Amino acid sequence: MPLEGEYEPSPETWVRNQVELYESSGGTEGTTMRGMPVVLVTNVGAKSGKLRKTPLMRVEHEGAYALVASNGGAVKHPVWYHNLVASPLVELRDGPQVWDMKARLVTGEERATWWERAVAAFADYADYQRRTDREIPVFVVERS
Numbered sequence: 001m002p003l004e005g006e007y008e009p010s011p012e013t014w015v016r017n018q019v020e021l022y023e024s025s026g027g028t029e030g031t032t033m034r035g036m037p038v039v040l041v042t043n044v045g046a047k048s049g050k051l052r053k054t055p056l057m058r059v060e061h062e063g064a065y066a067l068v069a070s071n072g073g074a075v076k077h078p079v080w081y082h083n084l085v086a087s088p089l090v091e092l093r094d095g096p097q098v099w100d101m102k103a104r105l106v107t108g109e110e111r112a113t114w115w116e117r118a119v120a121a122f123a124d125y126a127d128y129q130r131r132t133d134r135e136i137p138v139f140v141v142e143r144s
């Protein structure tokens with residue numbers, strides 16, 4: 001069931017442009033960052049109810065994906081983290097495919113397993129975690 005709401009582009013130009021290219025090409029262009037695959041997550045703004053679209057590195061395993069709230073190792077979680085906590089139903093676009101999915105925060109052993117997969121997919125995550133005292137949250141999204 002597609003999410004309803006008015007799309008509000010990211011204030012970050014590079015992000016907005018990647019979303020625009022990814023979507024306008026039907027998931028055939030704008031699907032990487034530094035040559036590594038990217039997925040596009042549509043979620044609902046926790047306060048505005050607007051649709052937000054967030055490119056994230058692709059970390060996939062047996063049809064489930066990890067969404068890593070690294071925010072480049074910044075001291076604060078990305079805002080989309082709060083959106084997902086408030087409204088876990090998302091649309092995930094992986095290239096030309098789009099699925100309705102449900103996000104859940106993972107902890108403990110399960111988080112450790114997904115963290116390993118995330119760093120294998122995008123090594124910079126390990127650097128980002130070294131840069132900040134906050135534990136970088138990991139969501140897992142599965143088909144709802």
Ligand SMILES: C[C@H](OP(=O)(O)OC[C@@H](O)[C@@H](O)[C@@H](O)Cn1c2nc(=O)[nH]c(=O)c-2cc2ccc(O)cc21)C(=O)N[C@@H](CCC(=O)N[C@@H](CCC(=O)O)C(=O)O)C(=O)O
Pocket residue numbers: 010011012014015018033038044045046047048049050052054055056057068069070071072077078079080081082083
């Ligand atoms: C700048 C801010 O973005 P953010 O949600 O903090 O997310 C920051 C980044 O994580 C986000 O830009 C990611 O797309 C960056 N990014 C990655 N970010 C990551 O955290 N992990 C990744 O793996 C990742 C990969 C990636 C690949 C390509 C690319 O282009 C970007 C990539 C933003 O969009 N703010 C908006 C929206 C704010 C919002 O959602 N407001 C909520 C209210 C939220 C609240 O206050 O509770 C609402 O609408 O109701 C604004 O300030 O107007």
